[in-house]
Ligand SMILES: [Zn+2]
């Protein structure tokens with residue numbers, strides 16, 4: 363069976379391979395196509411598309427954004443075949459990146475207010491020039507002896523509901539779906555299994571999202587077991603949603619997850635591509 367991988371990250375977000383290196387790795391892995399779907403960023407797409415053209419490998423330009431989840435928290439949405447030049451998409455992603463940059467100083471303020479002496483510079487040093495996130499705060503809290511380990515740092519300070527928690531800025535579902543659609547991106551709910559919802563609740567959520575413009579779901583995913591995969595394929599058929607699949611490859615940052623094969627058993631059939639493309643053509647035609 364010919365395989366593809368429609369969910370990967372590069373150095374444009376929190377992956378460890380450059381876009382060109384990722385495309386090379388996809389070709390070495392024997393994949394027929396690879397989508398580049400960095401978090402809140404399309405900065406890697408031009409390089410990935412050029413590498414794909416050079417190598418004769420199909421590269422799907424994509425992005426992964428977070429949406430507000432009803433009841434709190436987030437859910438992830440992939441946009442496949444987005445236009446990297448779309449002004450609305452560029453503005454929307456710039457807004458998310460500004461919000462992210464404003465979040466970290468607020469976490470520092472909260473920690474200082476709790477009597478924890480910590481500076482943004484220390485956290486940035488822990489991120490070694492990459493995107494700063496809560497794992498880096500946890501690292502500094504451990505290094506300073508404020509928490510015994512990362513888990514304690516999250517539990518006492520950083521997790522949702524803890525005193526130094528600052529919520530992330532996210533799009534409302536309707537807003538995020540419209541943003542991707544307007545940029546030509548086929549909106550696909552990423553890793554529905556990670557939402558950890560009762561089957562009936564997930565089905566209700568998918569119906570709601572479909573009403574707002576969702577076109578597909580990621581049934582094939584590294585951390586979906588075979589039973590869940592079958593259930594999601596059935597759900598997609600019943601709700602008339604397209605099926606996608608990918609590993610969520612991050613390179614060395616998530617070393618267990620391999621490009622294409624995920625934790626070892628992932629198989630995303632290349633035959634899905636035709637269905638996804640047809641679905642997108644219908645979307646663009648307004649059908
Ligand atoms: Zn995700």
Ligand SMILES: [Zn+2]
Nearest residue numbers: 369371426610
């Ligand atoms: Zn991802």
